Amino acid sequence: MKNYLASLFDEAAYKLPHLREIQISFDRPKIETHGDISSNAAMLLSKTLKKNPREIANEIIANLTIDSTKITKVEIAGPGFINFFFHPDFLAKKIEIILKEKDEFGKSKKHAGKRANVEFVSANPTGPLTVGHGRNAVCGDTLANLLEWTGYEVDREYYFNNAGRQMRVLGDSVRLRYLESLGDTIEFPEDYYQGEYIKAIAESLNNEFGDTLRNEEAEGKFKEKAEKEIFLDIEKTLQRLKIKHKSFFNENTLYEEKKIENLLKTFADKNLSYEKDGAIWLKLSELGNEQDKVIVKSTGEPTYRLPDVAYHITKFDRKFDLIVDLFGSDHNATYPDVLAALQALGYDSSKVKVLIHQFVTITQNGEIVKMSTRKANYVTLDELTDEVGADVVRYFFNMRNISTHMNFDLALAKKHSDENPVFYLQYAHARICSIVRAIENEKLAAATDHLNLLQADEELKLIRKLHQFEEEVLLAAEYFEPNRIAAYLEELAASFHKFYTFCRILGTEKNLAEARIALALATKIVLKNGLSILGVTAPDRM
């Protein structure tokens, strides 16, 4: 609809050149009586032309070539909106297109040929993924899906670091538990990893090696085994939510391939760094940031900033057209430094899209659960998946804008899980499948020869809703907002449930019945496609 109108306006611009000077928007009015599409062109021009917007609107309309089989009415309303009413037959043609394109309907080639990298989860392997990581995992994967739907080839990437202090403590935690399992009396420090999984890893080392590791160092077998086991668990947890990364990028490779060393040299050569108090500093204040930051400590150890920059350079080297980083809000202070450094080195930092999602507050019986992997005070993502199922987990994290501070009442999620809106969507799909089963006995099939019979209010509203899908996918991808898809699907399902209630198929005259079947099947396709973007199943029965 919008594309069609845009072409009409383009044509009119030959006669009204000032139409080219403004950014015309075509909106879907909230209120039905305002038409299918509304344009604000006249209001935007009223200032430059110093004329009443309604007068301008009249001029514009006079210069539009209106095909009455497509547009039935054009009117000027309110302060100067131009409202367009489309012909129902024209709108119904969408059903044919949907039935033809099936799984492909909604995909676009807008970014065909481009490559995107989406980095998400990226939790260091110190323990199981928590509900907190769940939001990052689900949103990251859904964003990657969305980009794929707009034509990108997407690499899902997981960045981790098995070198730092955290991992040393992890290895030593395992070592102590191992000694304990051998019968030694140990003192387990309070700031070590308290989780039961540490004991399990120690136990399996005991089974495998007996007491031969008594003098092994923490950073040897202990850390190695812990990292391996924990990563296996993380991957399994993600897999349950249908998340699979293409690559796991280890920070270590940046050292092994001398990327850190080279970067330091480049910073020095370009006069972007300096030495002070035995440390190396990056001149971030010259790059527009608040203050200079240390990139190599006086101990000779780099801070996280340095490998972060080096890591992002590898993303540029790997020729991605779009680089997406999804972090929790605890990282919000770090990325401006990385972006500034990249820009100073000549990389186009506008290719990097940093997304920050807010934290999930978990409440259990009215009390806030403070998550800490170290203190083993957390609810794991696996536990949540066990409790409510993968579809609910995925839908729950997808249904809200990533910028919201989300509340998650565990007790409520478990108790009222069947009140989750995801079932509302799935139920709509299952109902259509049920129709399909029922019509087979009645010798009925979908037919698009008499779509003009679809004139009931519920039918027309549903058709209009189907029109929106392609646009919603594009917008959700463009703004990196997966929740738009969830919101759209809820509206679509609502339109369908109303249609289902008021527009029966069995017992209706054949031509109308078959047109309704076509409409139902088109709805089924769009529901399924939308759910697949969210990573949620579309069941045939419920």
Added chain:
RNA sequence: GCGCCCAUAGCUCAAUUGGAUAGAGCAACAGCCUUCUAAGCUGUAGGUUAGUGGUUCGAGUCCACUUGGGCGUACCA
């Protein structure tokens, strides 16, 4: 103190990125199943969009300040 994010119905969240009369779901109340799944539908009630000022044809949305919350603010990641 400073930086980023947030504040919308009793609760959880939307609102086409500045559009016309701010919408859903829970919860509450009143209805609808001899007919394709009632995990559904219909209706009622619920709002000074935290507050004050500003920008303009037009503000929940943009700007400034205030209040209240989250996350940061390391030679931790």
